Amino acid sequence: MFICKVKISIYTDGAARGNPGRGGYGVVLVSGSHKKELSAGYRLTTNNRMELMAVIKGLEAMKLHNQDINIYTDSKYVCESVEKKWVFNWVQKGFKDKKNPDLWRRFLELYKLHTIKFNWIKGHNGHAMNERCDELATAAADSKQLLIDEAYEKEQVENNLLL
Numbered sequence: 001m002f003i004c005k006v007k008i009s010i011y012t013d014g015a016a017r018g019n020p021g022r023g024g025y026g027v028v029l030v031s032g033s034h035k036k037e038l039s040a041g042y043r044l045t046t047n048n049r050m051e052l053m054a055v056i057k058g059l060e061a062m063k064l065h066n067q068d069i070n071i072y073t074d075s076k077y078v079c080e081s082v083e084k085k086w087v088f089n090w091v092q093k094g095f096k097d098k099k100n101p102d103l104w105r106r107f108l109e110l111y112k113l114h115t116i117k118f119n120w121i122k123g124h125n126g127h128a129m130n131e132r133c134d135e136l137a138t139a140a141a142d143s144k145q146l147l148i149d150e151a152y153e154k155e156q157v158e159n160n161l162l163l
Helices: 047-060 076-083 086-092 101-111 128-142 150-158
Strands: 007-018 021-031 034-045 068-073 115-120
Touching: 007 047, 007 128, 021 047, 021 128, 034 047, 034 128, 034 150, 047 068, 047 076, 047 101, 047 128, 076 086, 076 115, 086 101
Parallel strands: 007 068, 068 115
Antiparallel strands: 007 021, 021 034
């Protein structure tokens, strides 16, 4: 069976209105002349969770495995955690004292399915795709139809941070 391997670019951004607060993610996937946009908002979350969620949702949209993917993000948290291999050390330590282990575990399951390169881009600097992702993320955060970031809200309740 022949599997076509194409270059895929995933542009991502996350946003939060308050940190924690309402949040959203925006994703633009590009492969050749094909382009797809994804976004959703959450009623209570953090900016870093939305930055990571954007990457996850972009990777979950892949129909084929073993693809060459360039991910462009303005999140140093996400980019450096992977490119500097910090997240792989966190796994070995059971994510002790690290934030967002639920999302990092979800990301890592997707990460091993592809060849992925992260590229940090400066946010709010006129990069067309980053600006579009920001528009998608902020519109999602401001929407009336917000999802529940269940793992985050559960953690807040368990730590008596959310009544």
